[in-house]
Amino acid sequence: MKTVYADNAATTALCPEALEVMVNCLKDNYGNASSMHHSGQAAAEVVLQARQDIADCIGADVNEIYFTSGGTESDNWAITNAARLGAKKGKKHIISTSFEHHAVLHTLMKLEKEGFEVTYLDVHEDGYVRIDEFKKAIKNETCLVTIMFANNEIGTVQPIEEIGAICKEKGIYFHTDAVQVVGHLPVNVKEQNIDMLSFSAHKFHGPKGIGVLYCRKGIPLISFMQGGAQERNKRPGTTNTPAIAATAAALKKSCAEMDKNIAYVSALRDKLIEEIVKVIPRARVNGGRTARLPGNVSFCFEGIEGESLLLYLDLKGICGSSGSACTSGSLDPSHVLLALGLPHEIAHGSLRLSLSEYNTEDEIDYIIEQLPLVVNRLRDMSPVWERIMKGEN
Numbered sequence: 001m002k003t004v005y006a007d008n009a010a011t012t013a014l015c016p017e018a019l020e021v022m023v024n025c026l027k028d029n030y031g032n033a034s035s036m037h038h039s040g041q042a043a044a045e046v047v048l049q050a051r052q053d054i055a056d057c058i059g060a061d062v063n064e065i066y067f068t069s070g071g072t073e074s075d076n077w078a079i080t081n082a083a084r085l086g087a088k089k090g091k092k093h094i095i096s097t098s099f100e101h102h103a104v105l106h107t108l109m110k111l112e113k114e115g116f117e118v119t120y121l122d123v124h125e126d127g128y129v130r131i132d133e134f135k136k137a138i139k140n141e142t143c144l145v146t147i148m149f150a151n152n153e154i155g156t157v158q159p160i161e162e163i164g165a166i167c168k169e170k171g172i173y174f175h176t177d178a179v180q181v182v183g184h185l186p187v188n189v190k191e192q193n194i195d196m197l198s199f200s201a202h203k204f205h206g207p208k209g210i211g212v213l214y215c216r217k218g219i220p221l222i223s224f225m226q227g228g229a230q231e232r233n234k235r236p237g238t239t240n241t242p243a244i245a246a247t248a249a250a251l252k253k254s255c256a257e258m259d260k261n262i263a264y265v266s267a268l269r270d271k272l273i274e275e276i277v278k279v280i281p282r283a284r285v286n287g288g289r290t291a292r293l294p295g296n297v298s299f300c301f302e303g304i305e306g307e308s309l310l311l312y313l314d315l316k317g318i319c320g321s322s323g324s325a326c327t328s329g330s331l332d333p334s335h336v337l338l339a340l341g342l343p344h345e346i347a348h349g350s351l352r353l354s355l356s357e358y359n360t361e362d363e364i365d366y367i368i369e370q371l372p373l374v375v376n377r378l379r380d381m382s383p384v385w386e387r388i389m390k391g392e393n
Contacts, residue, residue, distance in 0.1 A: 086143020
């Protein structure tokens with residue numbers, strides 16, 4: 001049986017370059033980077049070079065890069081930090097969107113319980129923020145705007161540079177969750193007017209358990225945890241030298257090959273979308289296609305449940321998801337799809353296929369061959385689909 005991995009938005013395979021660097025560090029640079037002896041200082045040099053390489057990839061300065069355990073921690077840290085800074089000035093209003101990752105939404109919910117007001121912008125049926133609506137949401141008390149660079153479920157890319165420019169003009173901190181973007185689309189934090197940016201290595205063929213927070217020089221960064229003096233006294237915990245070095249290796253490779261990968265993966269994405277909507281009746285593509293992640297394909301199929309679809313696809317060797325991997329145990333429909341205005345019964349039939357440069361055209365052809373068969377089989381067993389066909393829905 002053919003095996004097709006099409007869940008790269010959840011995590012990616014470790015690239016050979018990252019693996020090699022990681023193994024070499026585990027063998028040869030195992031010293032604690034905070035130690036004074038030569039072994040520790042050798043590890044510290046590796047970390048410093050990785051920090052510089054990562055900064056170069058996103059247009060940042062080396063001292064603006066902080067290492068974390070992943071995108072979730074980076075999101076929590078950035079948002080909480082900006083909120084605290086705002087509160088000191090008597091500003092307790094935050095602007096976000098209704099379809100952020102739960103790392104952002106749950107942090108905002110916590111802040112709301114502490115007396116902050118949050119405006120959640122509509123993302124409309126196509127999954128894009130409207131600039132005029134964003135401008136209207138700004139208040140004198142607004143201290144932070146946190147809007148994701150690209151959505152993790154439907155792949156829509158937001159007008160980040162324009163949003164950042166408005167925030168800069170108004171003196172409002174701007175944070176973006178760029179977990180799905182870094183390594184896949186060009187990022188330049190200075191040119192795009194980004195104050196704080198979060199990302200995670202395992203989304204671009206780096207290791208799991210390591211993330212990055214970019215925080216613009218001049219923004220006070222409050223320590224998120226208590227302990228040692230690592231990360232310039234801002235983030236305690238033993239420096240994870242092998243994972244940091246591997247992150248830099250994976251990101252350098254992704255950025256060096258970005259133009260080629262964008263063209264290749266986008267072509268696979270477009271072929272998959274066009275063929276599936278052609279052969280499966282009442283198949284809906286979620287999110288607009290004008291500004292979309294290269295590898296994101298998101299469908300809803302009326303009359304079936306997403307969980308059943310995933311199980312049957314897995315029996316065919318196809319790995320996909322029904323939305324965010326962080327909420328894969330939930331039976332509720334995706335909050336992202338509900339934010340688009342989809343009714344529950346349609347949102348339940350969702351499928352996200354996320355591609356990378358490791359996928360082949362043969363694999364796309366295999367999905368195009370098997371997915372309609374699986375959908376038809378499930379619809380044959382579905383009383384909901386039967387009612388749809390009778391015109392009752």
